Amino acid sequence: MTNNEASIKRARPKRIGLKDVALEAGVDVSTVSRILGGRASLYAEETCRKVQDAAAALHYRPNATARGMATGSTRMVGVTIPGTGYCGRIIEGINKALLEHGHLMLHAWNPDHFVPADDPTQKRIIHELVERQVDGVILRVGSEEFEQTYFEEIWQRGIPMIVVDREMALFKTDFVGTDDVAIGADAARHLLGLGHRRLLFVGEKEIVSTCRLREQGFRDVVSEAPDAACRKVELDLETAVVEDLAPALEGEGHPTGVFCYSDRMVPIFYETARKLGLDIPGDISVVGCGNLSWGKMLAPALSTFEQHPEKIGRKAAELYLERVAEGEQARPAPKIIRVAAELMVRGSTARV
Amino acid sequence: MTNNEASIKRARPKRIGLKDVALEAGVDVSTVSRILGGRASLYAEETCRKVQDAAAALHYRPNATARGMATGSTRMVGVTIPGTGYCGRIIEGINKALLEHGHLMLHAWNPDHFVPADDPTQKRIIHELVERQVDGVILRVGSEEFEQTYFEEIWQRGIPMIVVDREMALFKTDFVGTDDVAIGADAARHLLGLGHRRLLFVGEKEIVSTCRLREQGFRDVVSEAPDAACRKVELDLETAVVEDLAPALEGEGHPTGVFCYSDRMVPIFYETARKLGLDIPGDISVVGCGNLSWGKMLAPALSTFEQHPEKIGRKAAELYLERVAEGEQARPAPKIIRVAAELMVRGSTARV
DNA sequence: CTGAAAGCGCTTACAG
DNA sequence: CTGAAAGCGCTTACAG
Numbered sequence: 001m002t003n004n005e006a007s008i009k010r011a012r013p014k015r016i017g018l019k020d021v022a023l024e025a026g027v028d029v030s031t032v033s034r035i036l037g038g039r040a041s042l043y044a045e046e047t048c049r050k051v052q053d054a055a056a057a058l059h060y061r062p063n064a065t066a067r068g069m070a071t072g073s074t075r076m077v078g079v080t081i082p083g084t085g086y087c088g089r090i091i092e093g094i095n096k097a098l099l100e101h102g103h104l105m106l107h108a109w110n111p112d113h114f115v116p117a118d119d120p121t122q123k124r125i126i127h128e129l130v131e132r133q134v135d136g137v138i139l140r141v142g143s144e145e146f147e148q149t150y151f152e153e154i155w156q157r158g159i160p161m162i163v164v165d166r167e168m169a170l171f172k173t174d175f176v177g178t179d180d181v182a183i184g185a186d187a188a189r190h191l192l193g194l195g196h197r198r199l200l201f202v203g204e205k206e207i208v209s210t211c212r213l214r215e216q217g218f219r220d221v222v223s224e225a226p227d228a229a230c231r232k233v234e235l236d237l238e239t240a241v242v243e244d245l246a247p248a249l250e251g252e253g254h255p256t257g258v259f260c261y262s263d264r265m266v267p268i269f270y271e272t273a274r275k276l277g278l279d280i281p282g283d284i285s286v287v288g289c290g291n292l293s294w295g296k297m298l299a300p301a302l303s304t305f306e307q308h309p310e311k312i313g314r315k316a317a318e319l320y321l322e323r324v325a326e327g328e329q330a331r332p333a334p335k336i337i338r339v340a341a342e343l344m345v346r347g348s349t350a351r352v
Numbered sequence: 353m354t355n356n357e358a359s360i361k362r363a364r365p366k367r368i369g370l371k372d373v374a375l376e377a378g379v380d381v382s383t384v385s386r387i388l389g390g391r392a393s394l395y396a397e398e399t400c401r402k403v404q405d406a407a408a409a410l411h412y413r414p415n416a417t418a419r420g421m422a423t424g425s426t427r428m429v430g431v432t433i434p435g436t437g438y439c440g441r442i443i444e445g446i447n448k449a450l451l452e453h454g455h456l457m458l459h460a461w462n463p464d465h466f467v468p469a470d471d472p473t474q475k476r477i478i479h480e481l482v483e484r485q486v487d488g489v490i491l492r493v494g495s496e497e498f499e500q501t502y503f504e505e506i507w508q509r510g511i512p513m514i515v516v517d518r519e520m521a522l523f524k525t526d527f528v529g530t531d532d533v534a535i536g537a538d539a540a541r542h543l544l545g546l547g548h549r550r551l552l553f554v555g556e557k558e559i560v561s562t563c564r565l566r567e568q569g570f571r572d573v574v575s576e577a578p579d580a581a582c583r584k585v586e587l588d589l590e591t592a593v594v595e596d597l598a599p600a601l602e603g604e605g606h607p608t609g610v611f612c613y614s615d616r617m618v619p620i621f622y623e624t625a626r627k628l629g630l631d632i633p634g635d636i637s638v639v640g641c642g643n644l645s646w647g648k649m650l651a652p653a654l655s656t657f658e659q660h661p662e663k664i665g666r667k668a669a670e671l672y673l674e675r676v677a678e679g680e681q682a683r684p685a686p687k688i689i690r691v692a693a694e695l696m697v698r699g700s701t702a703r704v
Numbered sequence: 705c706t707g708a709a710a711g712c713g714c715t716t717a718c719a720g
Numbered sequence: 721c722t723g724a725a726a727g728c729g730c731t732t733a734c735a736g
Contacts, residue, residue: 063483063485064480065484065485068417069417079459083436083440083443084436085436085437085440085645088435092435095435095460099476099477099480104458104481105459106457107431107443107459108456108457109443109448124451125451128416128451131413131414131415132416132417132456133415133416153411157367267649270649294645294646297619297622297646299651
């Protein structure tokens with residue numbers, strides 16, 4: 001089974017091309033191209049057989065680069081999304097959906113956080129993607145705060161752009177994400193339903209749409225409960241320490257129901273609660289968002305929202321494929337797709 | 353700042369090519385190609401200026417697809433590695449190193465676990481990568497148990513292959529990973545140093561090199577301590593339940609020092625210990641490997657090895673670049689690079 | 705049912 | 721110091 005011959009001859013052999021197959025089969029390259037390219041029905045059965053046999057015998061693989069030049073489509077999508085954790089699962093979804101349609105991801109990380117508008121690395125990434133003639137780009141912005149002008153090059157050239165997870169203010173693009181307002185609303189309903197009336201929203205200093213919209217949904221619902229009130233604290237995750245959060249949790253009349261807009265705020269929350277001697281969920285309930293892998297290993301396990309990131313990735317890929325299929329015509333109005341999230345109730349939330 | 357014009361005219365404009373720049377500058381395309389391609393020193397200063405001005409005015413971006421056809425190098429590496437967690441950090445390292453050299457990842461997931469030798473999806477992925485003329489492939493195998501024959505296509509064509517993280521038995525390729533034997537040995541030394549003599553190695557049923565080599569390093573060191581003994585249990589992570597591990601931890605003379613070859617075995621270990629009423633680290637110490645993100649949030653925080661996956665990815669990318677630079681000559685002997693891991697001592701290990 | 709030819713957008717000997 | 725031409729490996733009107 002182990003191929004020892006192969007491990008000896010190592011010089012790279014000349015690649016087999018359409019020409020070689022044509023020669024072997026005794027036909028023209030255009031004939032081979034059409035038969036192997038799905039137009040076999042045009043040809044005599046025997047010609048098809050000869051060509052297929054020759055291609056198989058020579059282990060022919062088409063050169064997608066050359067095909068891309070000829071057809072104008074590389075069947076590659078540029079993906080600028082950080083690859084770990086939650087985003088990694090989005091990418092997994094993209095990858096699977098694309099593969100079923102013969103497309104591949106040209107994957108260039110971009111940071112999870114704020115990047116200056118003219119960051120040279122980001123510009124480089126965009127240049128690289130454009131130069132490689134990607135059919136479209138699926139991207140995620142680090143922050144809403146500063147406009148991501150380095151994406152302008154893509155937009156100007158009319159290359160389809162699908163934004164995922166966080167909204168982008170600069171261009172009116174297609175978007176696939178989670179239903180953030182609904183998440184905020186559901187978090188509020190869950191806490192109110194458990195009897196909590198003194199609520200706290202834990203947001204992030206960095207301005208991202210997910211935080212803004214979840215707060216909006218949360219407040220909308222809280223404001224409908226006449227006896228409930230919502231406070232708010234914003235953390236800078238890069239630097240956050242217990243002292244940043246403690247004032248919001250201390251003293252008489254401290255909040256008993258907390259919504260951390262992202263699971264990423266939860267570890268510092270647990271730590272602060274412990275330091276203050278607050279029992280979760282005895283003294284204070286907390287619900288997060290994202291269903292990150294470690295949430296169920298916390299003590300108590302975290303109540304949080306599963307956002308189905310693979311599904312988000314899959315939808316983004318499908319939208320990209322749709323845009324590519326539309327071709328060069330004037331682009332239609334942007335589509336906004338929001339995938340519903342689900343609250344996973346675990347041990348961190350309880351009756352007041 | 354917001355470009356409203358751009359959001360109105362959406363039809364895709366014709367791409368600007370070398371020809372357009374040449375026309376604009378009043379020179380031949382070959383002149384433009386050479387000046388923009390780094391051979392500017394050949395030309396008169398004024399010609400260079402004219403060409404550069406024209407390129408800038410037209411926002412010219414070279415077509416990497418066409419360049420790839422002409423030069424035989426696409427400056428793309430195929431990456432078949434799952435993208436989440438630990439592997440995601442490898443990919444991050446690859447990505448950063450490549451970007452500095454103008455290469456990009458064509459990223460196709462492959463599963464973390466065992467895949468049958470002739471899995472059609474895997475074969476498809478390899479075909480796609482080969483067709484797109486990648487300059488090389490960085491890959492990780494799911495399991496050592498069955499030979500990954502779907503990689504044969506790459507090997508046969510002499511495309512550089514860099515294997516990361518887990519060794520591959522089928523081909524003698526370049527490899528970049530962690531120093532697994534040293535990790536096993538260090539884990540044993542740590543536990544022995546804390547006075548533990550009844551040791552347990554927790555491995556995985558699936559046959560991967562990391563597990564095999566860590567066990568080897570662990571046993572080598574344990575066997576040198578005359579009064580120490582090592583037992584072993586193997587779990588199938590897909591199905592593992594408390595009952596699978598409990599027998600190894602129960603009863604008089606149960607092990608007091610445990611090495612879980614991967615952090616992935618740790619949650620089931622904590623759960624089992626809790627069910628059996630064993631205090632960590634009071635009754636039993638445990639050390640993991642991988643420094644996965646949630647380890648420090650466990651109670652107690654997990655002692656584990658940081659493997660520096662970004663560094664592994666970076667080294668793999670550098671090795672790939674080296675192989676590409678060597679060109680089509682007969683390939684030299686494979687290189688094996690092992691990045692040292694570091695034990696992070698936290699709360700899960702203590703004196704016996 | 706099949707072939708000859710042009711073209712995709714570059715690079716690179718070769719010539720001058 | 722610069723240009724004209726061939727070639728990379730395909731696809732696709734066009735012709736027969």
